[in-house]
Amino acid sequence: MRVMPAGANDSLQHQYLELVRRRRTYGGILLAVFVMLMVSGFMLADSRNAGGFWDGVLNIFDFPAEIFREAARDVANLPQYLLKFLPSLIETLNIAAASTILGAALAVLLALLSTRGLARWPQLIPLFRRTMDIMRAIPEIVIALVLIFVLGGGPVPAMIAITFHTAGALGKLFSEVNENASLNPVEGLQSVGSRWSQQMWLGVLPQVAPNYLSYGLLRFEINIRASAILGFVGSGGIGYDLKNAISWGQGRYDEVAAIFILIFAAIVFFDQLSSYFRNRLTGEAMV
Amino acid sequence: MSAVGFKIPRPTAYQQAERHLERKRYFSFGLPGLVLVYLIYVTFALDVPGVFGRADPDNARTLVNDAYSYKTHVTVDYRRDQREVAAEGERKGVWPDGESPEWVELVGDMGAIVTLPDGHRVELDGRTMRYDVPGYGVIETESSRRGVDLSLPSGPQPEWISSSPARVSITTDSGRVIVTKAFTEVFRYSFGWELFWFTLDSPFYGKSLGELAGLAFSSERVVAGQSNFSAMMSDFWNNRMWRHGDVFWALFETLLMAFLGTMGAALVAFSLCFIAAKNFTPLQPLRLMVRRVFDFLRGVDALIWTIVLSRAFGPGPLTGALAILLTDAGSFGKMFSEALENVDNRQIEGVKSTGANAAQRSRFGVIPQVAPVFISQILYYLESNTRSATVIGAITGGGIGLLLTQAIITQKDWEEVSYYIVLVVMLVMFMDYLSGVLRRRLIKGD
Secondary structure, three states, X not given: XXXXXXXXXXXXXXXXXXXXXXXXXXXXXXXXXXXXHHHHHHHXXXXXXXXXXXXXXXXXXXXXXXXXXXXXXXXHHHHHHHHHHHHHHHHHHHHHHHHHHHHHHHHHHHHHHOOOOOOOOHHXXXXXXXXXXXXXXXXXXXXXHHHHHHHOOOHHHHHHHHHHHHHHHHHHHHHHHHHOOOOHHHHHHHHOOOOHHHHHHHHHHHHHHHHHHHHHHHHHHHHHHHHHHHHHHOOOHHHHHHHHHHHHOOOOHXXXXXXXXXXXXXXXXXXXXXXXXXXXXXXXXXX | OHHHHHHOHHHHHHHHHHHHHHHHHHHHHHHHHHHHHHHHHHHHHOXXXXXXXXXXXXXXXXXXXXXXXXXXXXXXXXXXXXXEXXXXXXXXXXXXXXXXXXXXXXXXXXXXXXXOOOOOEEEEEOOEXXXXXXXXXXXXXXXXXXXXXXXXXXXXXXXXXXXXXXXXXXXXXXXXXXXXXXXXXXXXXXXXXXXXOOOOOOOOOOXXXXXXXXXXXXXXXXXXXXXXXXXXXXXXXXXXXXXXXXXXXXHHHHHHHHHHHHHHHHHHHXXXXXXXXXXXXXXXXXXXXXXXXXXXXXXXXXXXXXXXXXXXXXXXXXXXXXXXXXXHHHHHHHXXXXXXXXXXXXXXHHHHHOOOOHHHHHHHHHHHHHHHHHHHHHHHHHHHHXXXXXXXXXXXOOHHHHHHHHXXXXXXXXXXXXXXXXXXXXHHHHHHHHHHHHHHHHHHHO
């Protein structure tokens, strides 16, 4: 017969199968909970919605169809409308670009101040981190609406709101990049008696610039969407025009169509542009 | 000559380095320069100086003061023959007849003595108002059908008293008094959020934390037929001033939108991403079609989806959830299919060598490789969508976004605005924390 005790191999296999079975049970339970959450969540959302899902799902194409019909009817007017709303689109893009630049500048500072090894005041790192957390957590719309009350309408409240959020969001990403930066150049600069700002400007930023730019471009994409939405709830840019065009109601949906086209085109264009540059930047960084 | 010939390359290399450095210098000065020029352009394009010129500092002061303090109005109305003490002057905050805060002494039917901080004292007696300002003297007004007569201590009229024949307004650091033909009103400012826990009609109003804790465990019932604790909870939950119950539901709706939207998007994207990946679908037209669908969903953006969907489904959390679902299905689809294209083929071949079929190869060869990427993206979006759901709620009319915009539009309930902001920030930070914990558990722990 066998030399090894008969049970050893069996029990190992048994244990393994037992483990697999237990894992499958846990996985199954988790899946069941997830499905239950999804279904009950959907039913709850459906019951708290003004119109039900099953009534609405058939009408989902009514509004787009209407817009399309009106746009097709006045197709000759479309170029004129596209031109008419182009300045608002540029305003939206300007809001996004300016807030990305300003937010990124603030983020660079916050990130350097909250990275271990680089921080100017190491004791204050937690403070700057929490600051960034809060800046990230406040939805842009909150700041925008509050500022509209103080500053009046226009694009500036939206710009400040997006800047604020961008600083927090990019600051976190930038400080993660900073952690991988080599400290040798910083030490070199320190040894020749440079100031903190010089160490950062000459020692750290050249190392991390490609990654910063890449994240910044991604943010720009996100901010274009955000600035369009803020225009709709606040004021300024193409979102505001969209709100007005929709409130004109039936018969004026050709303007809505023109604005939809502009927003869609701008988002797709800048998505492509930024992903092209990001590929080049990360490619460069890898070489 | 040959020596000269040898020397030529050296300066060239040197020049090249020089030129390279120069180009870098251009870049490092030129780029910030361009950015600066652009920012100057934007400053004027968006009319930044004009906006700050038009800014209303009074509004800012109202906003900040109102966010952390509240005022109680003591009003004597001559037309309706009525005396009223009310928090923020709202009907919901009116003190019951004959009751008042300890700094108001009710006198007769139409009179009151109001003690303000720093020794200020206002006496309301019929149509006469006497305001004793320490260090200045007694200001007296007499309101009648013809107007308001103002008598001041001798000397020039200070600028904190503004008067016209029909209206006198006195604003000091301790409070404010307004006298018109029809009414006299005294404001006293207090720190905090008024009636946050219980409204005045609740038997629990004005009790300290210790007293409340004692009551919660005492068997003596404050409200008949209900245990003290549940009565307390229900009074808090149905607080008419702050509507905690509704706020909680709104917050939950926002979370629901984010959860349903993100998870639904992940499910849609997961079932389609295999078709969009080059190494799983060699059929190019099909692949490109699915990719264009993803691009379209992403490009249309949540704003347009929300508008289109709210026409079909009306306002509410479902509309918001579906808008997030559609937009993010596009984003997830793109990311998932890119992750699939980067999978390591060796693991799949290993599974294949055991005689596994296509489904098994995907399950054991592909999914374990891409699951960490998928899960971390989904969790990241879940957190970020909690924030988006607030904005979408403001457009479509659901969740905390709606309450927030409503409170801001009234332009006076800034304490409610700050309450909602605190709640939203706490919710987003909690989701951030939760998604971090789950990410570590699901990806590294396993």
